[in-house]
Amino acid sequence: MISFKINNIPTLFIKGYTPADTDTIVGFVKKVGEPTGDSVADSVLFIDTPATLHTVAAVRKLKAEGYRVVFKDHHGIEAEPRNEVEKNREIAVSELRKLLGKDCNITVRSLHPACSTLVKVGEFKNALAIIADPDADGLTAAMKAAGLSYPELDEDAAKLDGQPSLQVTGTYISQLLAKGVATLPPTDPRNPASRDKAKSQLFSQWVLAVQGNADALANLKKGEAAYDTAIKLSQELAENAREVAPGVMLVDVMDRLGFDEGTLQVLLEQKPNCKITVVRKGIGPIAALNGVQYSLAVAKSCQPGLDIRDLLPSQFETGPEAGIISNVSFLLHVSQPVWEKQIMPAFKNLK
Numbered sequence: 001m002i003s004f005k006i007n008n009i010p011t012l013f014i015k016g017y018t019p020a021d022t023d024t025i026v027g028f029v030k031k032v033g034e035p036t037g038d039s040v041a042d043s044v045l046f047i048d049t050p051a052t053l054h055t056v057a058a059v060r061k062l063k064a065e066g067y068r069v070v071f072k073d074h075h076g077i078e079a080e081p082r083n084e085v086e087k088n089r090e091i092a093v094s095e096l097r098k099l100l101g102k103d104c105n106i107t108v109r110s111l112h113p114a115c116s117t118l119v120k121v122g123e124f125k126n127a128l129a130i131i132a133d134p135d136a137d138g139l140t141a142a143m144k145a146a147g148l149s150y151p152e153l154d155e156d157a158a159k160l161d162g163q164p165s166l167q168v169t170g171t172y173i174s175q176l177l178a179k180g181v182a183t184l185p186p187t188d189p190r191n192p193a194s195r196d197k198a199k200s201q202l203f204s205q206w207v208l209a210v211q212g213n214a215d216a217l218a219n220l221k222k223g224e225a226a227y228d229t230a231i232k233l234s235q236e237l238a239e240n241a242r243e244v245a246p247g248v249m250l251v252d253v254m255d256r257l258g259f260d261e262g263t264l265q266v267l268l269e270q271k272p273n274c275k276i277t278v279v280r281k282g283i284g285p286i287a288a289l290n291g292v293q294y295s296l297a298v299a300k301s302c303q304p305g306l307d308i309r310d311l312l313p314s315q316f317e318t319g320p321e322a323g324i325i326s327n328v329s330f331l332l333h334v335s336q337p338v339w340e341k342q343i344m345p346a347f348k349n350l351k
């Protein structure tokens, strides 16, 4: 759990994925303050947090306690729901619209690549609390809502929330955040707090650096050196990539640590005829259960036009246990059995 004040507003970074997350959100807000009957001072902004049944439960509890909840997000489903997660997303979105009315603005990523574009600078500077997605998009959107911004923030946020190859292409300050995120310790199921602790430090340092704090900026620059080392390792790995199907470039990084996935992806995409990049790795939510995870991404030049979920059956189970995770059309993560039984044969059907 990551929380700190942004421009004096207590901000909690969390995904509402479990009943415990519901309790954490409600507990956080209640600890910050009791409702007073003032619609501004009682406002709790949810921003960039995907609508789930657990976020709905948190919103419902907060409303019942007398808080005003404003929900702004860009994880709406763009087409027909294709799996349980997407079906539940649609249910959760319609519940939130019913509960919140005009205080609910859930849109789609193609219209709002960054959630910062859903708020005006300082629109929630007198709010009680902010609940944000624990990533760079949630951070930048929460900052802008709280009244801390800079001219290029929206464009930076869209890049930070885009595919890995875009993430380090923003302004210098934005690059420092992207590079910091890229070199965070990986999610370790045996020590889940280690990544959160490092991320919390990075986020809070970055908020200070944006405000011109020299020490924070110096700390972020130290992180840049670690990133440079990661770039060199990525270059070595890219040299060992194999074309496993026409236009599909795979690199195995199972025993490698400290490389940068965004850079690796860019280097793979630069190989002749590359349509899809694949990284076979030992970290990630599927790898945490099965030991191995294949992370597939559509090369930038093939987007839009190629929906990577077309490699899957029309209805599919999703989640780490099912060995399939895909939230957007250009990214897909699968287990070793799904890779062998489903994905490899399906490459034949790629146009």
Ligand SMILES: [Mn+2]
Residues within 6 Å of the ligand: 048, 074, 114, 115, 133, 137, 138, 161
């Ligand atoms: Mn986002």
